Structures are given as C-alpha cells and as structure tokens.
Amino acid sequence: MLQDFNLLSNIDGEYDSCIVGTGPAGMTLALKLAASGEKVLLLEAGGLSYSDRSQELYDCESVGHDAWPKYTRLRYFGGTSNHWSGRCRPFEKSDFYDRSINGLPGWPIRYGEIEPYLPEAMTILDLDPDAGFKPINKPSLEDHFYPDAFAQSPPTRFQAKYIDQITASENIHCFFNATAVDIKLDQSHQAVTHIQVANYNGLSTPVKADTFILCLGGLETPRFMLNCNKQIKSGIGNRTDMVGRCFMEHLNVPIGSFLYREPEAFTKLQFFTDDQFCQSSSIGKSNITMSIVSSVKSYGRTKAIKTFFKNLACQMQIEDKVQFISDFKCPGMGTIGTLIEQAPNLDSRVSLGDTTDSFGLLKAQLNWQIGAYDQNTIRQAALTMAKEFSNAGLGQIRLADFILNPEQEIKFGHHAHHMGTTRMSDDPKYGVVDRNSKVHGLDNLYIAGSSVFSTGGACNPTMPIIQLCLRLADHLKA
Amino acid sequence: MPKSVTRRTVFTSFCLAAVPIRLAATETMPDNSNRLLQQKIVPVDNQFVAVDGWVITRSALAQRVK
Numbered sequence: 001m002l003q004d005f006n007l008l009s010n011i012d013g014e015y016d017s018c019i020v021g022t023g024p025a026g027m028t029l030a031l032k033l034a035a036s037g038e039k040v041l042l043l044e045a046g047g048l049s050y051s052d053r054s055q056e057l058y059d060c061e062s063v064g065h066d067a068w069p070k071y072t073r074l075r076y077f078g079g080t081s082n083h084w085s086g087r088c089r090p091f092e093k094s095d096f097y098d099r100s101i102n103g104l105p106g107w108p109i110r111y112g113e114i115e116p117y118l119p120e121a122m123t124i125l126d127l128d129p130d131a132g133f134k135p136i137n138k139p140s141l142e143d144h145f146y147p148d149a150f151a152q153s154p155p156t157r158f159q160a161k162y163i164d165q166i167t168a169s170e171n172i173h174c175f176f177n178a179t180a181v182d183i184k185l186d187q188s189h190q191a192v193t194h195i196q197v198a199n200y201n202g203l204s205t206p207v208k209a210d211t212f213i214l215c216l217g218g219l220e221t222p223r224f225m226l227n228c229n230k231q232i233k234s235g236i237g238n239r240t241d242m243v244g245r246c247f248m249e250h251l252n253v254p255i256g257s258f259l260y261r262e263p264e265a266f267t268k269l270q271f272f273t274d275d276q277f278c279q280s281s282s283i284g285k286s287n288i289t290m291s292i293v294s295s296v297k298s299y300g301r302t303k304a305i306k307t308f309f310k311n312l313a314c315q316m317q318i319e320d321k322v323q324f325i326s327d328f329k330c331p332g333m334g335t336i337g338t339l340i341e342q343a344p345n346l347d348s349r350v351s352l353g354d355t356t357d358s359f360g361l362l363k364a365q366l367n368w369q370i371g372a373y374d375q376n377t378i379r380q381a382a383l384t385m386a387k388e389f390s391n392a393g394l395g396q397i398r399l400a401d402f403i404l405n406p407e408q409e410i411k412f413g414h415h416a417h418h419m420g421t422t423r424m425s426d427d428p429k430y431g432v433v434d435r436n437s438k439v440h441g442l443d444n445l446y447i448a449g450s451s452v453f454s455t456g457g458a459c460n461p462t463m464p465i466i467q468l469c470l471r472l473a474d475h476l477k478a
Numbered sequence: 479m480p481k482s483v484t485r486r487t488v489f490t491s492f493c494l495a496a497v498p499i500r501l502a503a504t505e506t507m508p509d510n511s512n513r514l515l516q517q518k519i520v521p522v523d524n525q526f527v528a529v530d531g532w533v534i535t536r537s538a539l540a541q542r543v544k
Contacts, residue, residue, distance in 0.1 A: 256531065386533035387526050398531040404520045 005178035015041040021215035023079025025449040032473035034171035042174040046076030064367040072416035078159030086155025089459035094275035114467040121466035141388035145271035183228040218418025223364040237439040244350035248420040251340040252413040255382040256399040284341030285458035286381040292334040419453040
C-alpha cells in the first residue's frame with residue numbers, strides 16, 4: 001500500500017517494524033521483512049518525484065571542507081538511488097581485520113558475516129551473481145597494486161524497480177510526504193515507544209511499532225537523532241557523544257596525469273592497493289583509475305576553434321594554462337581518478353547548526369575534516385603508484401605539486417559517500433550501534449545504511465549497504 | 479552587427495593573436511639539457527626523482543642530461 005500522507009490525518013495500525021527512509025537501505029529492509037510476514041510501516045519524507053520544496057529540507061551548512069551536502073543526496077521516494085552511478089564493489093576481507101586508526105577501533109564484525117549476502121545483494125542491484133566482479137585490466141604493479149574488479153549496476157533505481165511491488169504489498173504500508181520529526185522514548189529511556197510523523201500541512205501524528213529502523217543516510221540520521229532531544233538533552237543514542245562524529249567520505253584527489261607507453265592501444269586501467277602495502281605503510285586503501293580524455297567536447301565551428309587551440313597549446317606545452325578554453329588533454333595524456341579511504345576521525349562530524357527548517361528541526365552543520373593519516377595515505381599511494389607504473393614499463397606519471405611537496409595543502413574532492421556518523425562498535429565509547437546495528441542503550445532502535453560503517457574501505461558503499469541490510473533483516477527475523 | 483561577421487572576427491582575432499605567441503615561444507623555448515636544468519627536480523627516493531612532476535628513475539634522468 002502506498003499513500004500520500006499530505007492527504008491523511010493520521011497513520012493507524014500496529015506494525016512489527018517502522019522503517020524511516022526509502023533509499024536502498026530502507027527499501028531492501030522493508031521488502032525483506034515483509035516477505036517474511038512482518039507488518040512494515042515505511043516512511044518517506046519526500047514525494048514521489050523531485051521537488052525543490054523537499055530538497056530544501058536537506059539544506060546543511062558546511063564549516064569544514066565542502067562535500068556539497070545539500071545536493072549529493074535526494075529527498076524523495078527511492079532516495080539517493082535516484083541519481084547514483086551504479087558502480088558496485090564489495091568490501092575487502094582485510095577491511096574487517098582488527099585495526100585501530102586515530103585511536104578508534106575498526107569493524108567489530110568480520111567480512112564472513114556479510115559475505116553470504118553478496119549474491120542476493122547483487123541480484124537486488126540487477127547484477128549477475130555468477131558473473132562476479134571482473135577486473136578491467138590485467139597488469140598488476142609489482143606487489144602494491146592489483147587490477148581492481150567491480151561490476152556496473154544499470155544503475156538500479158529503487159523507486160522504478162520496487163514501487164509497484166510496494167504498492168501491491170499487503171504487508172508494507174508506505175507513506176510519502178511523511179517526515180519523522182521526533183522519537184519518543186519510554187519512561188526508562190530504554191525503548192522507543194513511537195515516532196512522531198508530520199506532513200507538509202502542519203499535521204503531526206505518532207506511529208507505533210515494535211522495532212524502529214532509521215535509514216536516513218550519513219548526514220540525516222545523526223541530524224535526526226540529535227534533534228530528538230526533548231527527553232535526553234544530548235539526543236537519542238548519544239550518551240557517549242558519538243552521534244555525528246567520524247564523518248567519512250571517499251577522497252577524490254587529482255594526483256596528476258600520465259603518459260601511457262602505447263596510447264593508441266590504451267583503454268582504461270584501474271588499480272587497488274594491496275592490503276600488505278597498506279598495513280606496512282599504515283595507510284588506507286586506494287582505488288586508482290587511469291583514463292585518457294582525447295576528444296574535445298563540442299561540435300561544429302566551436303569544435304574547430306577548440307581543436308586549434310588544443311593542438312597549439314599541446315605543441316607549446318602550455319596546456320595547463322589554456323584549460324579555461326576547453327577541458328582537454330594532449331594526445332596520449334591521461335587523467336588519474338582516485339577513490340581513497342578516509343580514516344575515522346572524531347573531529348570530522350555532523351552536528352546541529354543554529355537555524356531551523358520548516359518542521360522546526362535544527363539544520364545540520366557538516367565539519368568535514370581530513371587528518372594526517374589521510375594525507376599520508378594520499379601521498380604514499382600516489383608516489384608508489386608513480387614509481388611502480390614506471391618500473392612496469394607502462395609509461396610515466398606526472399604528479400601534482402601538492403603530492404611532491406608535503407608543505408603544500410592537498411587538493412581533494414568527494415564522491416558523495418557519507419559514512420561513519422553512527423559507526424558500529426562493540427564499545428559504546430567508540431560507536432553508536434552495536435554489531436547488530438542496534439543503537440547502544442536502546443532495546444528497539446536500529447540504524448541501517450552507510451552511517452554505520454566503522455571504516456569506509458575504498459569501494460562504493462551501495463553494495464555493502466545492501467549486504468548489511470540483508471544481514472540486519474535476518475537478525476530482526478530471528 | 480550580423481552574427482556570422484562576429485564569429486569570423488573572433489576566430490580571426492584568435493588566430494592572429496596566437497601565431498606571434500607561438501613564434502615567440504618557439505624561439506625562446508630551451509631544449510635538451512639546458513631546458514631540463516631549468517625544470518624543477520624533486521628527489522623522491524634513492525631510485526626516483528620527479529622532473530617537473532614527472533616521476534622517472536635517476537638513471538633515466540642521468541641519460542637525458544648527457
């Protein structure tokens with residue numbers, strides 16, 4: 001059943017589970033739990049399509065490095081799956097080894113606990129489990145980099161794929177335009193009794209369930225928990241002041257460019273750092289993609305002018321200075337893309353700002369920070385890659401000045417992967433949820449999504465999100 | 479002013495401006511070892527150096543200087 005909460009006055013019924021959020025995490029959980037016979041209440045704050053009115057509620061102030069928090073996620077049915085790229089890669093086994101970074105423990109579970117869910121997660125993401133993950137290139141680079149393997153989802157748009165199934169489902173009651181605005185705890189503050197839900201018309205109603213699961217993403221989940229501060233001043237699940245801390249992104253660092261030995265034969269190269277190398281160097285994982293951009297992106301007379309200046313600039317070796325005319329690379333020159341693991345860091349965090357949204361909730365404030373560990377990861381990975389690329393006879397890499405000069409500030413961007421803000425840890429001192437994704441100190445509140453990642457690895461997060469949700473569904477059913 | 483004349487004027491201006499710049503740059507551009515010495519050389523480790531950002535072996539650098 002699918003209904004517009006703007007047209008209703010209340011949400012009746014008793015539910016086994018209340019899931020807040022309809023992105024990949026929320027929808028996967030709802031379908032899985034409903035299939036096992038549970039009565040599921042599924043809440044979506046936005047509508048069925050994009051609207052500025054809804055997206056405006058994702059307004060978020062950036063006070064550290066800017067990760068574009070307002071635009072890198074989508075607030076409507078299907079969530080951020082409505083614009084994700086579809087790139088899939090599971091975590092590495094080594095991501096779950098015992099380790100401590102910046103004084104914080106890694107995952108409390110082992111990869112073996114989510115590995116069995118990989119085939120089902122691949123099916124959900126419209127991938128063939130038998131095809132697996134294939135490397136796009138063969139050559140390894142000595143001991144430190146090996147060809148990366150990934151799979152490309154169409155990409156799966158969860159709304160388009162599942163809206164009919166959810167509409168027809170007897171066990172799922174889904175309401176859109178239904179914003180969760182508060183969590184009410186029992187007198188002992190050990191269990192959630194209900195969540196208060198509001199529509200755009202100013203109407204608000206409590207919804208009840210045995211179990212509540214927040215699937216709001218790495219920014220909105222901590223924001224919501226911190227805003228629920230009527231009974232506990234520090235917010236829900238925040239007794240150890242960990243909600244919102246350890247915000248992690250995947251670092252997108254323009255480490256340089258390269259010349260390939262045989263440019264005519266080049267397609268694309270992709271490498272992943274070897275775990276032994278990462279461990280011995282005390283650095284995070286890196287995923288490095290090398291591709292050649294040779295075509296000028298324009299047509300007709302404009303293309304002729306841009307091509308003229310491209311050829312002239314390449315001959316004069318002043319291509320860096322004329323990039324404002326057109327985004328091009330000289331013949332044989334390639335760009336290097338990176339997706340680099342960021343370590344958990346207490347100072348990198350989501351907190352509440354001073355202004356409120358139209359529901360009276362304080363807006364989020366994002367202070368994204370990278371630390372010395374991350375800078376070392378970037379420089380070590382880039383330098384080692386450049387040396388091994390040369391040694392392998394594949395060509396030469398030209399590194400950016402900020403890689404070669406440690407005194408220069410590193411330039412980096414993001415990949416729109418918001419992780420770690422309600423991280424998983426057996427010890428409440430270092431995390432918000434336990435190994436079963438249950439919020440520490442609360443009997444019936446769970447969190448799903450990339451906010452529970454203890455560390456982020458160097459893989460796109462959607463695949464592991466789905467695996468963890470399937471595992472959580474099994475736990476809840478048990 | 480007609481649109482086509484504007485485009486032609488712009489294109490011609492670009493070309494006319496670019497030719498002397500290119501000639502000037504060609505005349506002053508040093509080559510071989512002189513040019514190499516003017517580039518920024520940063521040691522990477524005992525096997526590699528970065529010449530103007532390009533990471534090459536020290537032996538390759540020595541060969542180019544010869």
